[in-house]
Amino acid sequence: MAKSKARVKVPKSAKKGEIFQVKTLISHKMESGQRKNKKTGAKIPRMIINNFTCTYNGDMVIDCDWFPSISANPYLAFFVKADKSGELAFKWTDDNGKTVEKTASITVN
C-alpha cells in the first residue's frame, strides 16, 4: 500500500462545541477478491483497506471496518465536535497489515 496517497480536509479552526466536517480520500484499488484473471482464470486475491480510524487528541472518534463492496479510492466524510485544539490522526489499514497515516491539526477557540 506504499503507493496509496491520502488526502484529508479539516477546517483550520473551529469554535468550541462546534460540529465540523472532516473529509478523507485515499487512492486504493480495493480489489474485492471476487474477480478472476481473464486469461488464466485464477482468482485475484482480495486486497482492500479493511479498517479506517481517526483519533482526536488520542481519543477515538471513528473506527470503521470496511468490506469488499467499498469502492476503489474510498471517500469518507464524517463529523466531529470541536473540543480542544490539537491533532486529528487518520489511519488506513489494508489486508496486508500495511498502514497509511496522516495527521491534521485544528485550533479550537
Place this chain on the structure above:
Amino acid sequence: MGIEQQGLKRHLRLGTIIMALIGVGLGGSIANAGSDDKYRAGDRSSGYTYAAKETRAMQDDDFANPAYIWIDQGEALWSTAEGAAGKSCSTCHDDAADTMKGVATRYPAYDKSLGKMKSTEQQINICRVKQMQAKPFKWESSQMLSMTAYVNSQSRGMAMNVKVDGAAAPFFEKGKAFFNERRGQLNMACKNCHEDNAGNMARANLLSEGQSTGFPLYRLKWQKLGSIHRRFRGCNKNVRAKPYGYGSDEYVNLELYVGWRGRGLPIETPAVRN
C-alpha cells in the same frame, strides 16, 4: 434520471400552482431554473448535464473528486527534473497556472514539423524527449494521465475553442468523416448514439452528446482517470469494431472534431462520469 424527471415534473406542477396563485407570469424561467446552465452552449450540452445527481456532486466538490489524487501527482511531476538535460516542465514553462492556462481549449493543434495534428499527450511527450531528453510517458500510464489532467485543469471554466480552419481543415474533415462513418459488427457510427440518440437510453446507459471537455476524467467504471482515446477505444469496442491505437492519427483527428462539436462548452477537467 427517472427520479430526477419526476422531481422536475413535480417542481413544474408546483411552479404552475404558485404562478396561478400569485398571478404572475414568470414565463419559462422556472422550467429553465437549474445550476447546469454553465454546462450548456448553444444547442450543445456537456456530459455533466446527463450525469446523475450523485456523480455531479462528486465533480462539484474538488475534495470528493478522486481525480485530484492524480492532479496532485501531476503538480509534483511538473517541477520534477528528469532526463539527461536535467530539466523539468517548470524549467521552461514556469508556473503552470499561468503558462498552461487555455491550453486545453486549443488542443489538438496543428504541428508544422509533424505535418499533422497533435494532442496534449503528444505535446507532453515531445517536450519530454526533445527538451528534457527523458523517456516518453506511456499513453495511459498514471504519470501521463496525471500530467495531462494537471495541464488541462488549468483551463477549467474556459470555453472550448479548437482551431479547425487553415492547416487543420483537412484533419477536421477526416475527424468528421470518422464520426459519421458506420463501423463494426453493429454497423454504428459515433453519431448514431451521440447525435441521433443523445438523451435516450442504450440499455441502462443514458447516452450523452459525447462531448470531450472533461478529459482526462475520472470514470467510476474505470475506478481511475482515463484519456479520451481510452473512451474512443471503449466506444469502438462496444460497436464491435477493432479499436485504433492510443495516439493514432484517426483518434487525434476525431478528438479535433469532437472538440469542435463542444465549442463554447467550459473545460471541466477533471470531470467525473459513471
